[in-house]
Amino acid sequence: MAVYCEVSFPLPVVQSFLYKVPAELKDRIKIGSRVVAPLGSRRLAGYVLEIKFLEKDPQYKVKEIIKIIDSRPPIPEGFVRFAQELAFNSLSSPGLFLEMAEVDGQEEKELIKVALTEKGQVETEQKNFKGKKKEILNLLKDKSLTPNFLKRKLKIKNINSLLNSLRDSGVIEISQKTIRRKASLARPLPQSKQLTLPGITGFRSEPVRQILGKLDQGKSGQFLLFGSFNDRLEVVQSLLENLRFFPSYILLVVPEILQIQKWEPIIEAWKKEIVVMHSQLPERLRREAWQQVISGQRKIILGPRSVLLLPVQPVSLILLDEEQDDLYYQTEGPSFDAREAARIRAEEGGLVIFSSSYPEVSHYWHNRERQTLINLGGEKKVYSTVFFTGEIDQLLEGEVKSEIDNRLISGDRVFFFVQRKGYSSYLYCPGCGFIPRCQNCQIALTFKKEEGLRCRYCGYNTEVPEACPVCGKKLKTGKIRGSQYLEERLSQLFAGQIIARLEEGLDGQQEKKLLSKINAGKIQLIIGTEYALSRLKMGMFSLAVIINPELSLNVPDFRAAHQTYVSMSKVADLLANEEKSKLMVITAMPDHPAIREGARMEYQKFFESEIEYRKLLNYPPFSLLIEINLRSNSIRTSGRLSRLLLEKIAEKFPQVEIIGPKLSRSVWRKSQKEIKFYLRLKNQEMVRELRAFFNNFRIGHPGARISMIIWE
Template sequence: MNAPRFAAVVLPVPVSRSYIYQVPSGGGLTDRVVPGARVLVPLRRRSVVGIVTETATDPPSAAVDIKPISAAPDDAPALSPALLALGRWMSDYYGAPLGLSLRALLPGPLWSVARPAGPAPAAERLFVLTGNGVDSLLERERRFKRSPKRRAVYETVEALGGSAPVSHLVNQLRLPRNSLDALVQQGLARIERVPEMRDPFAGLSSPPPPSLTADQQAAVRGILATPVDMPVLLHGVTGSGKTLVYLHVLRHLVDSGKGAILLVPEIALTPQTVARVRGVFGDQVAVLHSGLSDGERADAWRALRRGERRVAVGPRSAVFAPVQQLGAIVVDEEHEPSYKQASAPRYHARDAAAMRAQLEGARLILGSATPSLETLDQAAQGRIVTFALPDRIGARPLPPVEVVDLRSTPRIPAAETGVIAWSEALDGAISGALERREQIILLLNRRGFATFVQCPACGNVPGCPQCAIALTVHQTPPALRCHYCGHEEPIPETCAMCGHVTQRLRGLGTQQLERFVGMRYPRARIARMDLDTTTSKWAHHHILDRVARGDVDILLGTQMIAKGLDFPNVTVVGVVDADTGLHFPDFRAGERTFQLVAQVAGRAGRGPRGGRVFVQTRAPEHHAIRAAAAHSVAQFAAAELPLRTPPQPPYPPRTGLVRFVIATDDHARTAELAEKVAAWLRRAARERLDGMLTVLGPAPCPLMRLKGKWRWHVLAKSTEPHVLGRVVRAWRAKAHRAVSVDRDPQSLL
């Protein structure tokens, strides 16, 4: 009789421990309960899904009442050894409970049910090699001596990982069906029926990619010649064709039987992007993003895990895609702050990609026209190899940028524009482009109609009752809304404080800009793209498809229009107010402004007609504005890095940073707890860390109240990564619910 086995199971909850369960000897569970497997276990009076992290034959204690595992729903572990190791690394590096780190690795539906979520309604036929007796070259020669076509088919499927849909082999690869049947009859393959994947992108037109330029060819050769364990930065100006380089490198790897992951920012994950990838890889592509249904995401996850699809495309969470035989991870627009998760485990997808590539022996490729200062610093230290694409495709020049000083430049009279600062230079450029039937992009990185409403008599500004922030005015539909907690209330007709009848709208948002532009250029066809117009599943696609067809003359919106759009007929780009984020109380404010302005400037002049960019600002001498106007990353870095280097207060990349955010319902309690956190950190620095930790604070957060919680923060800095690692792991053991830990924070608000 076999000795009973026990399993350590981690649950997706914020506690720093595992739970011990017994593995029942019957029911086929013995072989399924292995590290990485999903299991259904009892917890108090309910059943929950957990992940097995260890198994053993010895019980932890004879006195413990150990409950049995209820079920193990999967034929194979949901997490590979490499992904399980990645989850452990995330827990240790970011100081998050292991359960929360592992929760991030799987799609949500797999945590809420005990079987793979959303079974597809139909099934497709999968051709699977059995591997019977053809491992040796001599045996292969004997088996296929009289049938070279059959051998070619066998080795083609072998290169695809040993399995592929029959429809793909016959229709896309043009393999003879009789050869497939013969391999089945020989016992060298079998046909399996598997759920057919629901693919919302199946109807996209996917044209083949254009030929590479000489610069692109050199970049592809250089990347493939670089040792696999050396990360690569592809630094190309906007319009230089970085995506084509990625796709050619990935095609080389996929053709050799490897899999790949392409990460793109959520707002850049458009059908246009998917179509370009599918033009190279066909139906080998699985798309993962939040706009898909639970069933569609589960289908994509299963197809990747089974090896039926070899290329995963998606935003931040796609870094955990179960791609088989992973050969490369590409992080496009690596500077994007959206790669950082805001909730625990608060991982950065770029850094998680680097660790996963290291664990699986895969290549890491970072790409950007405006790389983060952290990545530039790594490259300067020789830890990343850089390949440059200095020119646009077709040798088209980067568009000239005119910095418009709103303090002194001639402007359209306020009687015609209201609160909108509208320079004569931008106005004339738009009018001229419309006359020539060219297209215009206008950026204003602020949603809503007006920033706030104010009483002109007493100065009262309606604020959110849950957050320390003014409510934003919206007109479609009319309401005051909080962009942080979602609170909504009617726009007041009279002041709640003094009863004054007239209320004034202050500030500018994309809704008001849309109304003004429609009145200023009445014949123009206008589309607005921001969070309010893109909530439905295919909203991005419909808007951008109209632009591509030429049905839109002016596209205006927030930062989502600054990324990845390629419309050759766009000849004018206007940044309506470049100062919206420039003066935030955050050390990255200048960097974010530079990247946003430089990126949106790159949308102009991609066609034969060229283009111009107008940047309206009241800070024309700011180094972020000047560098963006010059399209120069080097100029920005040369001005910004000294501001983060001693004798100035050091900030990343000159030091590592951890942010402790304390949030409770009571302001006094929050302040008291923040003092205790700071005291604990200072004591640790003094007694255990040899003074290698600098502690700043505590202080109220710039956004001092959010969602009903009062917020303070404490910053911990160190140039030694292991010091910050010790700090976050020590705090994890304390597990205080009111304190969140954010290592490498992307925002200090």
């Protein structure tokens, strides 16, 4: 009986490839083994997904595995199954996820160094070279450097051609050295079939009892932990205390590396049992952390979404904090949703807890219906809220200015929240706040002079109305009053005050220095965008001014109201919860639920309003909405593939509503355009069939890059 295996390579192709296992490797090959195999004219390293025993050879020629890479232990079989399921759901390659799981990186690393020759020393002293070649030689005077360092330092794109030219001239030499190191993987911790719970301890005993009771049954499942951050942290603390002696791993996941700092109380309390892992750790520290994990010394792992791809087993608990954050969706190489990854990892008997003060509306609704919602109650807020409906220039010279003056005199800090990075221009009525919306999607229409009003969801077009259909006033073009404009106005009104702008575009050092001054109280007036909200400490301001929050309601996204609510609540979280603290909101729409309830941090009231709106318009959770993005090497090819794809969807799934398509810019690469459309389904029954369909389409059309986001 011949032995074959399915191998997946870390390439952007969804299919695996069948190879024959030579007789000398039959006893050594395992699921999860890393092997070298021929692919076309190349020899590539890949991962064994499945081993097959066939009585008859296939009717076509099958190539053989060349070798097994023995320097790496096989990846655990359970993790391989996880990578396969995640790849299937994400329309990606299991090999890419398995490559990401190799924390140690490459066991062989090529180190290339460039140095001056004796001739080069002389030529450099005599200054016989000019331009970029001269700059390269000057840097190499005292030491050898890597090509990558030279490329970054001198900002040279064609560094290799310049180095080859200098080498041919005999002025430099390029040496190459192979560094080898032993790789290691985590061994599964011993685990009993059923966990024996100790006595439940801690202040938050009831929610902890509910969570651990599920875990004690040995069943997988999920919960939504809803409440203030401090209350949620208490539950986590109690969970860790009760799980301390369980022979399993706990993954604590945050949306971005920056938010790890919020978890300092947990890190300090569990410093002997917790390890922090993320991509910005130096390689030596990352390897040390990994050794502590695989030895079982530290079983609590805190980090961003990448910790979900650590091949540790078993995992009893996964907690995703701030579950509503879009940063949990990775759009580049390979694309996947960390929330989906957490659900899949928990299917082998673990629990996943989604945690938030302002969870996504659909997620809150689903968990309430399933009775998996853990409501910790809200923290009583004592700050006051004031709404203004006027022009910012006038208000800054009136009541708002006098309030700011009082705070500055008392030495308090004041925060201004603006949305400097806006979206395409839109139309609005300055009299009643009316905004033209798509008749199909109820999304704010984008205004462009050459096109009129256009929907960014379905492509609906209409002419610009001459006047507001509600009150008859002339519509105005909505433009965002950005941070630079506000800084200029504040400089005029508060002469001598240092004003800080915390926004996109700052490098690491600039941001660090700015935050240090803000935290020390050296700067009292701070202007920030959404970017600032996760970088400032909660409770550090006595006054916050939110300017035109209604602008975010005009984002062409059915979740715009929730995103507005989240921003409003995050700003309110920056206020010290004291009676003297005040939140001032300058808006044309003070009665919109997202703005009114967001300022007061009344999630329940906002939820009840928003869920009715979504029910009326058949948005999630009352339907399933799938966003499909398709791109390829050229926009012409993308257009052809999208037409073919839409024809096949309409033919195979006639009951699915298709919205679009439209041409849009890639989120992460603004110069790259992609085709975007939406599918609306009644329920989840068809989702797996659709995923299989898209995976097969990718196999048949390798040039198509397809990603999908599901809102349920």
